[in-house]
Amino acid sequence: MAETGEGKRGRPAGRPGLSWRSFFQQTTRPLFVLSATRRLRYVNAAWEALTGQPAEQVRGLVCSRRRHSTALAAALAPTPEALAGRPDRVRRPAPQTRPGTVWWDVSFLPLPAPEGFYGWLGSIDVIGEKAAPVVRKLPVFLAELRARHNQQFQWDWLEGDDIQLELWLTQLRQAAGTEVPLWLIGPTGSGKETTARIVHAASSRRHGAFVAVDCMGLQPYLIESLLFAPGNVLEGGHTGTLYLKSPQVLPRDLQQRLAELCHSRSVSVRWMAGSEQPPLELVQAGQLLPELATALAVWPVPLPPLAxxxxxxxxxxxxxxxxxxxxxxxxxxxxxxxxxxxxxxxxxxxxxxxxxxxxxxxxxxxxxxxxxxxxxxxSAPTEVTLPSLDTVLQTVEKQMIQLALRLCRHNQTAAAERLGILRNRLLRRMEALGLTASNTQ
Amino acid sequence: MRLPQVIVWEADGWMARQLRELAAEHRWLLRPVRSAQRIHQLLSPPDVCAVCLIQFEPWADRREPLELIAQLHRSQPDVAVVAVSDVKLSEAERSAWTAALFDLGARYVLFPPLTRPVLEDLVSGLMLAVIRRTVGVDPALTSAASQPAGGLGHSSAAASDHKDDHEPIDLVDEDEP
CATH class of the missing domain: 1.10.8.60 (Helicase, Ruva Protein; domain 3)
Structure with missing residues (x-):
């Protein structure tokens, strides 16, 4: 526009009144002006706020859709219709955002002149709703494989003749008919995850995936990446049930985030968890955040012992x-x-x-x-016949006297001293035990 | 118990190279393999502790890795399986594939960017958890997780007699065609 003979601050030379630049600057609509050579000549404050680019940095940018063009230049490039001198409007992906999340409707108003062409006045409307991303469907064989794999998780795996088992199964069947978060309690190796899978396979969420998160084996940042990062496993509604193995080992800040996620309405998933101790004990021990326990341990179910x-x-x-x-x-x-x-x-x-x-x-x-x-x-008989105490004591006494006499070369006075008794008592005990000078040698 | 194994099934040997030092440090056996059958052989002993990294290719008509993940989950539920892809996907596709592979029994799914620290963290964390569950002891409490522990009527002398078993094997695959 500067080339067209305008004065300072966007006012045409010799023409009093409001400057077009300040007029554009105050509007909340993002506006820009392209020269006839498709160079960016002017952007207003709303445009700067929208793109995050200061005017000084982008002035002179050639707006075209060539291969080497930046995403911003491609978004602002005039359409063939606009190049032909006719007003046009086009929807384009906004630069510097994830593909398919935000779109721009860019309008071009050509500015013809008596001799030639000044350029274009452009405006941008931000399209708020997320455009549906182009997603390829998963292969058919993968769906078949998943269906085949999940068929093995059936109730008969848990069924038995025991009454305690029947009561437990009834409880699990009821749990499968609800969306209530389930907390399975049992020692390691008792089949908590398999039980959770069986409940998932019998629930209304069975068409979604069963995602078991090993909180003990995965670093917290890997779990955050799995559950919170863009492209996480909870996006897109693919997950039916999320099972957390031993969530009490997670850092407290991650437990807090999980508790908030449980209450979030944006996530549609059935929550389950499993641990060796009851959640209440874990809370009392300071391992489990009460908020997470409240969110996940709505229906605690202890697993019966193997016996x-x-x-x-x-x-x-x-x-x-x-x-x-x-x-x-x-x-x-x-x-x-x-x-x-x-x-x-x-x-x-x-x-x-x-x-x-x-x-x-x-x-x-x-x-x-x-x-x-x-x-x-x-299976060996548990009844053991114990010898009488007197017999044991006499045997020990006899062996000690014999040992003392041997050590003292059968000097009875020295042997009595060694045993800490008087000689007379030694003689009495020897007589009682049937020890003579001959049979002690 | 035999020595813990890190089994890697991939096309180019990149993951095995990244995990070589970690395996040597913990005295785990690093087993680069080229077939699903070899993985079944390695996992056939009943008390084996293993983390298995399986490379898969989304959209390619290659069913074997995915079928292997499901088979391992069915037959060896204590073996931690990590599915790894070097194909960059959109967020929505990544989410769908991650959910599907977890459903088949994978313990984690990795997409690019694949880096050595992430691989090491993933394998070491999962291996320690597998040892804890399979052997019933906390590896952190023992001097070396790889030391053979007493199993149910299975002599651990066999493992200690073979000094070769304590040496991390070379990355050259033993079932090289």
């Missing part, structure tokens, strides 16, 4: 390699072991034993030696 689940053994054997079952002797061995690592340990043992069995039903000799020995000790 109460032996009726599930045949189902587990099917899953872990031996559908032919187990004989009674082997079952007795299995039941006698305390299983400190629960189902995880049982699975290891059954897997290995099934390999030894080589297609035969599981027998006692297929089980590890440690288990068999433990079972033998457990």
């Amino acid at each position: 109460a689940r032996w009726s599930c053994l045949h189902r587990w054997l099917e899953l872990w390699g031996n559908p032919l079952g187990v004989d009674e002797a082997a079952l007795a061995v299995l039941q006698s072991w305390p299983w400190p690592r629960n189902l995880r340990e049982l699975r290891q043992v059954l897997r290995e034993a099934s390999q030894h069995a080589a297609g035969q039903p599981l027998r006692r000799e297929h089980l590890p030696l440690t288990l068999r020995l433990h079972a033998e000790h457990a």
